[in-house]
Amino acid sequence: MALTYTVAAGVGVLLAVGLDLVVLRTRVLGRRAFWATYPIVLVFQLVFNGILTGRGVVRYDPHTIMGARIVHAPVEDLVFGFALVLATLSLWVWWGERADRA
Amino acid sequence: MRHLTYLSVLGICLLSAVWLEPVLRVGVVRQWRRLVSTLVPIVVVFSLWDVVAIAAGHWHYDTGQILGVVLPGHLPLEEVLFFVVVPLCAILGFEAVRKVTRWR
Numbered sequence: 001m002a003l004t005y006t007v008a009a010g011v012g013v014l015l016a017v018g019l020d021l022v023v024l025r026t027r028v029l030g031r032r033a034f035w036a037t038y039p040i041v042l043v044f045q046l047v048f049n050g051i052l053t054g055r056g057v058v059r060y061d062p063h064t065i066m067g068a069r070i071v072h073a074p075v076e077d078l079v080f081g082f083a084l085v086l087a088t089l090s091l092w093v094w095w096g097e098r099a100d101r102a
Numbered sequence: 103m104r105h106l107t108y109l110s111v112l113g114i115c116l117l118s119a120v121w122l123e124p125v126l127r128v129g130v131v132r133q134w135r136r137l138v139s140t141l142v143p144i145v146v147v148f149s150l151w152d153v154v155a156i157a158a159g160h161w162h163y164d165t166g167q168i169l170g171v172v173l174p175g176h177l178p179l180e181e182v183l184f185f186v187v188v189p190l191c192a193i194l195g196f197e198a199v200r201k202v203t204r205w206r
Contacts, residue, residue, distance in 0.1 A: 005160040012151065033205040037196045044191070048115050057108050057167045064160045081188075084148060088189035089196050091140040099136065 004064040009079035016083040020090040026097070028089045038085065045081045049073045107167035108180040112187045119191035128197035130190070140193070145185045152181050 001007060020028045028034045050071035052058050065074040123131050130137060153175030155161060163178050171179035199205070 003154075003158055005155065008151070008155060008158075008160065031206055033196060033200045033203065036203065036205065037192070037199045040195055040199075041192050044115065044118060045188075048111055051111055052108065055107060055167065056164050057111075058161050058163055060161045061159050064158070084144070084185070084188060085192045087147075088140060088144050088192050091143060092136070092193050092196070095136045095139050096133075 005060065005074070005076045006064070006066050009076040009083070012083040013079050013086075016086040016090070019087055024090050024094040026090045026093040028086060028093055034086075034089060037089075038082075041085055042078070042081075045078070046071045046073070049077055049081070053077070104166055105169055108163075108178070109169060109183075112180060112183050115191060116187050119194040122194045122198045126198050126201055128194060128201055130194050130197050137190070137193070141186055141189055144189050145182060148185045149175075149177060149182055152185075153177055 017029065020026050050073060053060075053069075053074075054072035060074055065076050068075045070078065120131075122128050156176050163181075168178045168180050173179060173182065
């Protein structure tokens, strides 16, 4: 299987989920605060990523993506963004809870 | 001015969330050690992903719309800043939601 952006994004989100649920056990995915935050982040991502991709600041090789686009951006970008936000919040919560225990 | 396009988008993105720090007193920037400890691994891992993706030809950047400061691996400076700005905005948003709703 070629390492397309589609594959990389899928692996990335699985790693982020694994970080949250298995490695750090922060269970951000089980928190209402996360699911209330993510839609807000998503709206901003659609706006700013839409500008970047719409103006062609970032350009994608059509052979490495599925081709479905939302506000100019390939759907893979949404998966990438989800992995970025989840990994970030998992680490942030982990460092916070570590400080609380100390 | 066109070379500032990507940097401007990052600046506006940051401005859209950074007001949460003083207005809602979320205390994210105030906990700078926790913030740095979170951002460093994120910047490293996602920059590596970026370098691999650039090498694999998944995406490239319009050289006319970036500063032109390029790091090893053909990584534009803006991309590294992206991995600071976006996570910071996400944390600010998350803590703002937690503060307002009192949810964990």
